[in-house]
Amino acid sequence: MTDQIKIKGLSIVDQRPNKAGNTIIAFFDCEARGMLLRQCALMRTAKGGLSASPPRVELSSRRCNGVWFMDCALSHAVMDAARTVYIAMGGTMAEWIKHEDWRALPDGVDGEDDSSGLRRVLGADAINETLAQAGI
The missing domain is CATH 3.30.1120 (Arylsulfatase, C-terminal domain)
Structure with missing residues (x-):
């Protein structure tokens, strides 16, 4: 269009x-x-x-x-x-993420399990302990 x-x-x-x-x-x-x-x-x-x-x-x-x-x-x-x-025309404030790319994981990040995003944000050690306690 x-x-x-x-x-x-x-x-x-x-x-x-x-x-x-x-x-x-x-x-x-x-x-x-x-x-x-x-x-x-x-x-x-x-x-x-x-x-x-x-x-x-x-x-x-x-x-x-x-x-x-x-x-x-x-x-x-x-x-x-x-x-x-x-x-x-030289505009510099037009960076954006295409809709189909917004779920792309950064290089080196394994997205195979549901907790991988949580591990990235909060840190693996704290999350491992919490997930172990929850039996996940």
Whole structure:
């Protein structure tokens, strides 16, 4: 679907995180499914991911999103296209882990038993004693 998204312009910005912890790293215009969306935002989320936000509009003396992405695939394609342009323009805050790679174990970590993650986080000695006491 990314080939159906065209980024028409992108401006890298330096902003502070909002109250939710999200940081806008770029504003961009894009063409998607026959619509031109101006002033979308590429955001670094509080959890370290990336998100594309549709343009905000003034409604009754408050700013809110007047357009919503109802299709998750479209939202992801817009974010991915904006991320590609952002990186090409020298943006540095676009690192992210692809969904299919998030479960990959680091080199040298054996993921064969259910306790391996716990052992990595808390330390093998303490976990071995606890697991032995629990009979696991």
